[in-house]
Amino acid sequence: MPLSARMSVGLLVGLAVLLLLNGLFTLLARDAVVDAFVRAQPDSPRSDAERIVLITLVQAAVFGGLAAVSAAGLARRHNWARWAGLATSAALGLVTLAATFLAGGVAVSTLLLLVLCAAAVASLAARTTAAWTAGPRSRGSD
DSSP states (O other): OOHHHHHHHHHHHHHHHHHHHHHHHHHHTHHHHHHHHHHHOTTSOHHHHHHHHHHHHHHHHHHHHHHHHHHHHHHTTOHHHHHHHHHHHHHHHHHHHHHHHHHOOOOHHHHHHHHHHHHHHHHHSSHHHHHHHTSHHHHHHO
């Protein structure tokens, strides 16, 4: 496995772990997170804060699951996993960037997520990763 493919798998696993753990911790502390949103913006109703937390949970589960599936498929040299990982990383990066601009502030975890997404896109788009996934094993199994 070339270095770019190993990096891709590692970055996708890192994204999956980060997102799924974030979702788990948010779920476990859901009431506290909602209360923090309500305290930060006292003019907005509690239902808006609950909706934001639910959207965050769904986003973490969907993108984390897709990153995990892509990492597993890429480790088995499937070409579809490279494309799925590319789409997942790029979409997550764009969603995170848009949310950062709308929120007006940048957290350290957001910067980490953006760096991981950019690195994953770069390593998945590398010629060596593309050539490796297009090898003899993946042609017969896709």
